[in-house]
Amino acid sequence: MTPRLTLATASRVLTQLRHDHRTxxxxxxxxxxxxxxxxxxxxxxxxxxxxxxxxxxxFPVVVMFxxxxxxxxxxxxxxxxxxxxxxxxxxxxxxxxxALAFGLLAIVQALVLVAFTVWVCGMDVAGELWVLVLCAVxxxxxxxxxxxxxxxxxxxxxxAVQLMxxxxxxxxxxxxxxxxxxxxxxxxxxxxRVFPLTYVVDALGGVARGLAFTDIASEVGLVALFxxxxxLGGSLTLRRRTP
Amino acid sequence: MGNKGNVVEARGLxxxxxxxxxxxxxxxxxxxxxxxxxxxxxxxxxxxxxxxxVGVQRTTAGSMTVLGRPAGHPELRRVVGYTTQAxxxxxxxxxxxxxxxxxxxLGAHASDIERALVAVDMAGLAGxxxxxxxxxxxxxxxxxxxxxxxxxxxxxxxxxVGLDPVLRRDLWDLxxxxxxxxxxxxxxxxxxxxxxxxDRLVLLREGQVLAxxxxxxxxxxxxxxxxxxxxxxxIEARGEEGR
Numbered sequence: 164m165t166p167r168l169t170l171a172t173a174s175r176v177l178t179q180l181r182h183d184h185r186t187x188x189x190x191x192x193x194x195x196x197x198x199x200x201x202x203x204x205x206x207x208x209x210x211x212x213x214x215x216x217x218x219x220x221x222f223p224v225v226v227m228f229x230x231x232x233x234x235x236x237x238x239x240x241x242x243x244x245x246x247x248x249x250x251x252x253x254x255x256x257x258x259x260x261x262a263l264a265f266g267l268l269a270i271v272q273a274l275v276l277v278a279f280t281v282w283v284c285g286m287d288v289a290g291e292l293w294v295l296v297l298c299a300v301x302x303x304x305x306x307x308x309x310x311x312x313x314x315x316x317x318x319x320x321x322x323a324v325q326l327m328x329x330x331x332x333x334x335x336x337x338x339x340x341x342x343x344x345x346x347x348x349x350x351x352x353x354x355x356r357v358f359p360l361t362y363v364v365d366a367l368g369g370v371a372r373g374l375a376f377t378d379i380a381s382e383v384g385l386v387a388l389f390x391x392x393x394x395l396g397g398s399l400t401l402r403r404r405t406p
Numbered sequence: 407m408g409n410k411g412n413v414v415e416a417r418g419l420x421x422x423x424x425x426x427x428x429x430x431x432x433x434x435x436x437x438x439x440x441x442x443x444x445x446x447x448x449x450x451x452x453x454x455x456x457x458x459x460v461g462v463q464r465t466t467a468g469s470m471t472v473l474g475r476p477a478g479h480p481e482l483r484r485v486v487g488y489t490t491q492a493x494x495x496x497x498x499x500x501x502x503x504x505x506x507x508x509x510x511x512l513g514a515h516a517s518d519i520e521r522a523l524v525a526v527d528m529a530g531l532a533g534x535x536x537x538x539x540x541x542x543x544x545x546x547x548x549x550x551x552x553x554x555x556x557x558x559x560x561x562x563x564x565x566x567v568g569l570d571p572v573l574r575r576d577l578w579d580l581x582x583x584x585x586x587x588x589x590x591x592x593x594x595x596x597x598x599x600x601x602x603x604x605d606r607l608v609l610l611r612e613g614q615v616l617a618x619x620x621x622x623x624x625x626x627x628x629x630x631x632x633x634x635x636x637x638x639x640x641i642e643a644r645g646e647e648g649r
Contacts, residue, residue, distance in 0.1 A: 167510070168510070168511060171507060171510035171511060172507075175496070175499070175503070175507040178499060178503055179496060179498045179499055182498045182499065182535065183498060241492070241494065241496075241497070242490040242491075242492045242493075242494035243494045243495065243496060245457075245462050245490055245494060246488060246489075246490060246494040246508075246551070247511070248461075248462050249460040249461060249462055249483060249486070249488045250483050250508070250511045250512065251480070251483040251484050251511060251512065251513075252483075252511050403461065403462060403478070404461065404462055404463060404464040404478065405462060405463070405464060406423055406464050
């Protein structure tokens with residue numbers, strides 16, 4: 164890997180995004196609309212304060228997963244990936260470049276979303292606000308990284324779109340939102356421990372209950388490790404030579 | 407390591423995809439400082455052969471040397487320019503933004519972008535978004551990207567497809583100038599009248615090399631007056647042999 168090539172790739176991806184105002188608007192606005200609907204639906208109840216922080220982490224994962232996996236698939240089908248693989252660009256440069264560009268977008272998305280839910284929807288965060296922002300940013304980056312890793316498996320647009328439910332739905336069901344993990348059948352509880360979303364929900368649930376950063380630091384650390392692993396996995400599954 | 411006069415040497419190159427044989431033991435020599443035309447119908451293995459040269463094709467058997475190194479060697483990525491059949495450039499970036507990225511990957515100077523654009527007669531459209539260009543203009547942007555840096559070998563997959571006759575002539579003039587400047591070129595085409603602009607011809611059909619000769623040699627051998635007829639005569643002669 165060469166930092167110069169990684170940064171050139173990240174800046175190229177950001178330039179592409181800059182040309183696509185509608186996508187940027189969707190990425191930034193969509194999670195706010197969803198959170199706004201939840202706030203409105205449960206107006207006058209403590210639901211937003213209890214679960215809002217968790218949702219702040221979950222929607223960006225879904226949005227960023229989709230955007231990233233489609234973007235990398237586009238490189239594959241347009242032939243640009245093939246050209247890049249014939250050029251002096253490392254596979255790690257390619258994947259990390261994408262992760263950096265979408266990570267930056269994820270940061271903006273998370274900041275806007277937290278600001279909107281706290282100041283517009285009136286969510287009362289029991290824990291510290293900066294921890295909520297950190298967790299939201301990490302979960303959005305996690306969505307990007309998982310999208311990058313998964314897109315290596317997709318050969319067509321249809322497959323790429325299916326990868327989102329295939330990768331994220333089992334995690335959403337087992338992450339502790341549908342049922343507290345302590346009450347799950349043992350096998351499913353064990354399975355939930357290998358899913359990154361579980362730790363996102365644990366950390367954000369902690370923020371909602373008013374835990375300090377030190378109490379959820381291990382969960383946050385695990386999410387960061389999952390991000391690194393997904394980026395590494397994405398570079399390893401990328402093939403310079405194809406059949 | 408083989409003849410120093412050849413920039414590409416393939417021996418018994420075989421590519422099998424599932425049950426189909428894309429290349430069945432191809433021997434190929436591309437002499438340096440020449441334009442070698444790779445002619446054959448669609449599906450004959452031209453693209454697979456070119457992909458093998460630039461190191462993005464998984465091969466089944468045989469050997470291939472490019473500029474004295476095994477095909478796909480990292481050192482080659484800087485000195486072998488490649489265009490895929492579809493224009494492999496980013497449709498959502500401008501012409502200049504595209505070339506700026508590819509120049510960054512090659513470590514080429516910004517001034518190189520202007521030179522490449524002038525070479526393909528696209529300097530006037532430098533600020534246009536590639537997605538708004540015609541197919542022919544897009545493929546010239548793709549070609550300009552392959553000219554960046556200091557390529558010693560250009561592997562061009564159907565670079566003149568869909569271009570009007572004047573542009574096609576201009577591009578072949580450009581190829582001749584590049585050859586005179588010391589670049590070696592392998593150019594695929596299914597338009598037989600382009601054979602006259604090549605120093606050497608390789609006729610490919612069903613993954614086999616039918617002929618590897620200069621145009622005059624080919625015409626003399628088959629007793630024909632143009633490349634298309636010669637191709638037909640070779641196919642028929644081979645059919646007789648098989649009977």
